[in-house]
Amino acid sequence: MSQARIQVPDRVKEVAREDFEHAKELASEALRSAAYLYPFKGIMYFFTHRSLWKPLAAKIVxxxxxxxxxTVLMFxxxxxxxxxxxxxxxxxxAIFTTVLLVLSEASTIFNVLSKNFLIDDALIDTFDGTLLSRNMTSLVATEREVKRGSDPVGxxxxLVAKPFAKFTPKAIIRYFMYLPLNLIPVVGTVLFVILQGRKxxxxxxxxxxxxxxxKKQEKEHFIEQxxxxxxxxxxxxxxLELVPIAGIFFSFTNTVGxxxxxxxxEQTNNSGESTTAPNLRNQAQLAKKSE
Structure with a gap:
């Protein structure tokens, strides 16, 4: 009996140690990737490339x-x-956490409505325009027409097809399932943001x-890595997108990022792991053979 009592805490410690090591490894990988900088790079790039303002300007009012x-209605x-x-x-x-909670709820409703009915096409144009400004013409041309000119957005x-996934019922349900985490001061809000950030x-x-x-399997493998x-x-x-009203601006800068x-x-593709889907690689190989 006493031996069993000793083993249980030891197993708990072992599981906790494994989880901690896994979390530490993920955190280290996240830091090495420097991906957390891209939302802020998007802000700077957006400000310094006026041609990218056009999709936002058309939808701003x-x-x-x-x-x-x-926001007013929710409050x-x-x-x-x-x-x-x-x-x-x-x-x-209570006053502080409720303000954060209402802002989060208002931001969610706003994002659902705006991204489904107002700015979907504008975000696609912003993404593709940014790629063209980085000389990724061949990549963009796989799914839309690209005209001649110097203005990336122009x-x-x-479009061949619209790719941006709209808010699905499952995503909305999951979001509101996580909302009660905001009832926990500070820590709950942090967990809520982390869970949303992962998606x-x-x-x-x-x-x-x-x-x-x-393809679906390729995408899942790419994301898992x-x-x-x-x-x-x-x-x-x-x-950034939780900021009331200004969140719409950050939706565009996040897209740029x-x-x-x-x-x-794409630029590091030759020196690192290939991110090219097999059908594109096959097309490239066939093109080389035909030359």
């Missing part, structure tokens, strides 16, 4: 109006009952996966 409307309707509930849980921080022609990273490269013509990097990209990106990351992957 309706999206800001939507963002203001959703008017949900703040008082939620602050009353949170006062029972974390009284000293060169964008007709956000791969979603930001939805267009890249389509341009690479990746870079799951730490995608999480490190997604966490700051999620935090994701495209810059994709362009860097």
């Amino acid at each position: 309706p999206t800001i109006s939507l963002g203001l409307g959703v 008017a309707v949900t703040y008082v009952p939620q602050v009353a509930l949170l006062t029972l849980v974390n009284d000293p921080l 060169k964008l022609g007709k 956000f990273g791969p979603t930001a490269h939805a267009r890249y996966f389509q341009l690479k013509q990746m 870079r799951k730490a990097a995608y999480a490190s990209f997604g966490i700051p990106a999620v935090l 994701a495209a810059l990351w994709a362009a860097d992957m």
Whole structure:
């Protein structure tokens, strides 16, 4: 009996040690990838490349109006009952945590509405325009027409297909399942952002996966190999998009950052692991044989 009591804590310690080592390895991999810098690189690149402003400029008025409307409505309707509930849980921080919770809820509703009905095409144009500004014409041309000219956005022609995954019912349900984490002061909010960031990273490269013509299995393998990097990209990106109203601006800069990351992957493709889907590689080999 006493031996069993000794073994149980030892096993718990062993599992905890393994989990800690795994988490440490993922954190180290995330730091080495430097993917967390791309949301901020996206901001700088967006500011210094005026041609990329066009998709946002075309949608700025309706999206800001939507963002203001959703935020005001959420505070008017949900703040008082939620602050009353949170006062029972974390009284000293109730006002602060409720503000964060309502902002998070408003941001989610806004993102669902805007990305489904207002800015979907604009985000695609921003991603493709950024790739063209990095001389990734052949990559963009796999899924849309590319015209002649010097303006990256102006060169964008007709789309073959729209790749950006819209918010699915499962994604929305998962989001609201995680919302109660915000009831836990500080730590809960951090966990909430981390969980959202893990999903956000791969979603930001939805267009890249389509341009690479990746099949489902190829995409899953690609993401699994870079799951730490995608999480490190997604966490700051999620935090930026949680900012009320300004979140729409950061949706575009995050898209720019994701495209810059994709362009860097393409440029290092020859020296690192190939990110090219098999059908594209086969096409390239056939082209070489025919020359």
